[in-house]
Amino acid sequence: MDTRLNIAVVEDHDALREITVKSLRGMGHEVLGADSAEALVDEIGARSIDLLVLDLGLPGEGGISLARRLRAAQPHLGIIMLTARNQITDKLAGYDSGADIYLTKPTSVEELGAAVLALARRIKQAASGPADLQLNQATLTLCGPQQTVGLSALEVGLLAAFTRAPDQRLDHWQLMAMSEDLKKNTLEAQITRLRRKLVLAGAREQPVKAIRSQGYQLCVRLVLI
Secondary structure, three states: OOOEEEEEOOOOHHHHHHHHHHHHOOOOEEEEEOOOOHHHHHHHHHOOOOOEEOOOOOOOHHHHHHHHHHHHHHHOOOOOOOOOOOOOOHHHHHHOOOOEEEEEEOHHHHHHHHHHHHHHHHHHHHOOOOOOOEEEEEOHHHHHHOEEEHOOOHHHHHHHHHHHHHEEEHHHHHOOOOOOOOOHHHHHHHHHHHHHHHHOOOOOOOEEEEOOOOOEEEEOOOOOO
């Protein structure tokens, strides 16, 4: 799979922006840089952007506002927040505004590259054809070709986590860390219920595959809305 992306880096620190742009170009991506949300509009022009690498402390419009606005306009856009803000409240605000991945500075080139590659797989898969199902995180519903199915908040969280994970795979410990209600003896039952709802919405049989002694893999394409 070709994982090259069109990337925009929005960072007001000139040296850091230049290093980030140069590093991502070295990985084979098409990259442009901007020092503010306002400059981003001028830089993008008519070009299509697959992924945004975004600082939060920007002059003018802040990173949270920009992420929320672009996420609403482009639901499939990948968003990586790269910021010095490391408080849990900042991270929660970042994810709430639409971030796929939240990284705190200083971040190595290798870690940023791995995050970009993980999102590139998801973005390219989504672009290869129409999604099988739509996951509406606000209304807690799963919409497919057969019907719309109601979900619990935990089920929505699990599906969103699968969708954002590399190859849509999560280990047992990652799944159990999402809720105190998920233990080894209850995880399988939860996955069974989730499979049933995915099939009801219109997914093919066995939409969540068990990876022996490791975890599970989501085998259906979802769009997060």
